[in-house]
Amino acid sequence: MNPLRLYIKLALIPFRRAWVVLGLMAVSLAQLFLALWFCGLLQNEISHTRKFADEAKLITLQLKENVEADSKIREILDGQDATIEEWKAEDVLSKMEQDEPELVQTVRSIGPEGVQLFPKMVVIRGVVSPERIEKLKLLTEVSRLDQSPVHHARLKNFYRHLELEIRIASALLALLILVQMVVFQRIQSRDANEVVSHLTAWGVSTVRARIPALVLMVTLSGIAALLAVVEWGIFKTRIWKSNAFLGELSIDHALAFPWSSVGLTFFMVILMSLVLVYSGRAIEE
Amino acid sequence: MKTALLKVENLAKSYVPGEMVWKHVSFELGRGDFLYILGGSGAGKSSLLRTLASFENPSDGRVVCQGVDLQTSGRSELERVRQRISFIPQNLGLIPDLTIQDHLELSQLGIKPSDRMEDSALKNVIGLTGLKDKLGKRISSLSGGERQRVAILRAFTRKVDLLIADEPTGAQDFEMTWKLMDLFMKLNLSGTALLLATHDLEMVRRLRKRCAILKDGNFKVEDRV
Numbered sequence: 172m173n174p175l176r177l178y179i180k181l182a183l184i185p186f187r188r189a190w191v192v193l194g195l196m197a198v199s200l201a202q203l204f205l206a207l208w209f210c211g212l213l214q215n216e217i218s219h220t221r222k223f224a225d226e227a228k229l230i231t232l233q234l235k236e237n238v239e240a241d242s243k244i245r246e247i248l249d250g251q252d253a254t255i256e257e258w259k260a261e262d263v264l265s266k267m268e269q270d271e272p273e274l275v276q277t278v279r280s281i282g283p284e285g286v287q288l289f290p291k292m293v294v295i296r297g298v299v300s301p302e303r304i305e306k307l308k309l310l311t312e313v314s315r316l317d318q319s320p321v322h323h324a325r326l327k328n329f330y331r332h333l334e335l336e337i338r339i340a341s342a343l344l345a346l347l348i349l350v351q352m353v354v355f356q357r358i359q360s361r362d363a364n365e366v367v368s369h370l371t372a373w374g375v376s377t378v379r380a381r382i383p384a385l386v387l388m389v390t391l392s393g394i395a396a397l398l399a400v401v402e403w404g405i406f407k408t409r410i411w412k413s414n415a416f417l418g419e420l421s422i423d424h425a426l427a428f429p430w431s432s433v434g435l436t437f438f439m440v441i442l443m444s445l446v447l448v449y450s451g452r453a454i455e456e
Numbered sequence: 457m458k459t460a461l462l463k464v465e466n467l468a469k470s471y472v473p474g475e476m477v478w479k480h481v482s483f484e485l486g487r488g489d490f491l492y493i494l495g496g497s498g499a500g501k502s503s504l505l506r507t508l509a510s511f512e513n514p515s516d517g518r519v520v521c522q523g524v525d526l527q528t529s530g531r532s533e534l535e536r537v538r539q540r541i542s543f544i545p546q547n548l549g550l551i552p553d554l555t556i557q558d559h560l561e562l563s564q565l566g567i568k569p570s571d572r573m574e575d576s577a578l579k580n581v582i583g584l585t586g587l588k589d590k591l592g593k594r595i596s597s598l599s600g601g602e603r604q605r606v607a608i609l610r611a612f613t614r615k616v617d618l619l620i621a622d623e624p625t626g627a628q629d630f631e632m633t634w635k636l637m638d639l640f641m642k643l644n645l646s647g648t649a650l651l652l653a654t655h656d657l658e659m660v661r662r663l664r665k666r667c668a669i670l671k672d673g674n675f676k677v678e679d680r681v
Contacts, residue, residue, distance in 0.1 A: 172561045181562075184553045369551060372511065374539030375566035377531060 181366045182386035185359040196355050197391055201398035203348045204436060208399065210341040211432025217334045223252060223298055224323040224330065230295040232307060233315040236287075240312035244293055247306045253297025260289035290314070296321070348436070349443055352388065356447045359387060363448075381448050388444035396437070403428070460484040460520070461617055461649050462508065467517035469503055477503055481517065481675040483668065485649050487617065491677075492660050493653040495670035501653040502546050502622050504670065508651065509543040509620045510534060522617065539567050542611035544621040548603055552596035556587055556606050559595070563610045571615050581612045584635055601627045608636060612643070619643065620651045625659075637663065 186193050234240055244255060258266070268275050278285040308316050356363075363384040370380035467481035477500040485491055495501045506512040508519055510526045519526045522540060524533045542563075543549075550559060564572050573581075582588050585605040595603060604627045611619055619640075625633040637659065644650045654660065660667050668677040 172564060174565060177558065177561055177565065180554065180558060181551075184551065187553050365551065369549060370562065370565065371535075372538065372543065372549065373563050373566050374535050374537075374541075376535055379566070 178382050178386055181370075181383035182390060184366065184383075185362040185387060188362065189358070192358065193355075193391065196351070196358070197394045198398060200348065200351050200355075200392065200395035201402065203344055203351060204395055204399035205402050207341060207344040207348065207436060208403065208429050208432045210337050210344065211429035211435075212427070214334065214337050214341070215427070215429055215431075217330050217337065221327065221330050221334070224321075224327045226298045227296065227321045227323070228299060228318050229321050230299060230304065230307070230316065230318045232293040232295070232313050233317075234291040234293065234312050235314045236290065238291075238312040240293070240310060243310060243312065244295075244307065247303055247310075248295065248299065251297065251299050251303060253295050253299050256294045256296070258292040258294060260287065260291070263289050263292060345439060348439070352392075352440070352443050352447065355391060356384075356388070359384070363387070378449075385444055385448045388448060389441065392437075392440040392444070396433075461487050461489070461522060462651075463520040464508065465518050465520075467504075467507065467514045467519065469500065469507060469512075470515045476515075476673050478670060478673045478675055479516075483675075483677050485618070485651065487649055488644065488647045489649045490644050490665045491651050492663075492665055492667040493651065493670060494655065494657065494660055494667055495653070496655055499670045500673070501655075501670055504675075505543075505620050505622045505651070505653050506545070509541060510537060511543070511545075535566070539571070539614075540617045542614065542616045542619045544607045544611050544619075544624050546622040548607040550595045550603055550606060553594060555592050555594055556598075556609070557591045559606060559610050560591075560613050563613045567614055573613050573615060578613060581609060581639060584639060585609050586632075601629070601632070604628065605632075605636070608639070612639070616648055618649045618651065622653045623655070624652065625654075625656075633659070 232240075232244070241255075241257060248255060264275050264278065278288065281288075304316070304318065307313060363381075366383050367377070367380045371377060462485040464481055464483050468479040469477045471477065481504065483491070493501055493504065503512060507514050508521075510519070510521070513527060518528075521537050524537050526534065526537065529537070554562070560578075582591070585608065587602065587605060587609060590598070590602070595606065598606065604624065608621070608624055611621070621640075624640075625636050628636060640650060640652070641663075666677070666679060668675060
């Protein structure tokens with residue numbers, strides 16, 4: 172005799188009796204899971220972007236003549252959330268053309284010697300720690316380092332609001348999941364009561380008699396979670412991929428699975444299952 | 457003198473205020489005793505048995521089973537009492553989606569391994585009930601008579617002090633009825649007290665056992681019919 176096998180068999184009775192209703196229930200629960208996890212993903216991304224917007228700097232390095240420091244700079248900035256751009260003399264002239272057209276024309280009229288008057292520049296944009304900036308300053312190839320914060324006031328404001336709105340949306344989705352579970356518990360309460368009264372009639376404790384109902388709730392949530400993961404995979408490869416045209420704004424480059432949201436969802440579902448299954452008295456208990 | 461396994465004192469039941477289904481039910485049942493409860497359809501046999509088996513509360517009086525007052529006992533005491541009782545209800549209490557084997561295992565779920573019927577004895581009962589080749593079949597695919605035999609078979613999976621059965625052979629043919637009665641008698645001889653409800657007067661006459669008659673809400677214990 173294997174009690175676990177019996178509990179699972181008893182738990183799956185409602186699936187046998189009303190598989191269409193329970194199947195639809197699992198599908199709808201999966202959509203709520205998916206939406207909640209997507210909110211979790213956005214929240215992770217937003218907090219990351221806000222941090223970037225708060226701390227991002229524009230650092231300009233002026234290099235000494237005829238030196239290469241690209242690899243050393245990249246080595247120092249390894250692991251930092253920053254982009255590195257190397258500006259040659261011609262790039263600097265092109266950027267200056269609009270503001271200082273006469274100066275650029277004069278330099279160009281001198282010929283290659285004139286162009287060589289302009290130093291090589293490296294522009295770094297992003298979040299760089301003060302220690303790394305000190306290291307950059309100490310490089311012998313660097314003759315000058317300027318830094319200034321990048322102001323993203325509008326962007327920061329927008330993201331602050333968006334974060335709040337996503338939190339509200341997440342709370343509402345969590346509420347919908349709980350309501351869905353209550354509805355599900357009501358749907359299968361007749362079957363669950365039948366099992367409880369059957370087992371308690373044979374002297375099984377009420378705690379053990381309710382295990383099948385708990386297994387059923389967890390199984391349904393598990394099926395819904397599995398469906399949500401499959402949908403996540405499909406969305407990631409087929410739909411969110413198309414966001415690449417948005418470039419830097421695209422989220423397709425960092426679609427990390429929101430494990431914290433998934434963990435929170437499961438904690439919530441198991442807690443709610445325990446409350447629903449073990450609260451109240453079943454008929455004939 | 458035998459100690460009372462089941463002590464029923466002045467029990468009464470009413471679903472509608474002022475209308476008693478049965479009243480003044482008092483009797484005692486010791487180990488190895490046998491009592492038939494005889495009554496017509498609608499006399500209240502099923503509600504009386506359900507009350508004695510702890511599945512319904514009486515309106516008045518008390519039931520003491522193995523020293524435990526069923527009306528005032530806590531959950532754990534009630535569980536302990538139910539582990540020592542087998543009850544075959546009139547509606548059989550089977551789950552249509554499960555197999556016969558599942559039901560046999562479920563009835564052994566709440567008890568210690570030492571309280572389970574020995575495999576050889578159980579196999580013998582399975583053979584006598586004619587369900588040997590159907591253990592893997594779902595209840596929903598069985599006939600009414602077969603379902604009734606499953607309910608009886610399930611009651612034999614554990615060693616109990618008291619077996620309460622509500623018209624356990626009502627859906628059986630003559631031959632099977634006597635085979636099953638033979639099983640009940642053997643169980644009774646091994647020390648299990650039996651409380652059987654029936655409206656089959658002929659069977660009660662033949663077996664010549666103690667009998668109680670439930671009629672017009674009154675309960676009277678007779679030595680013989």
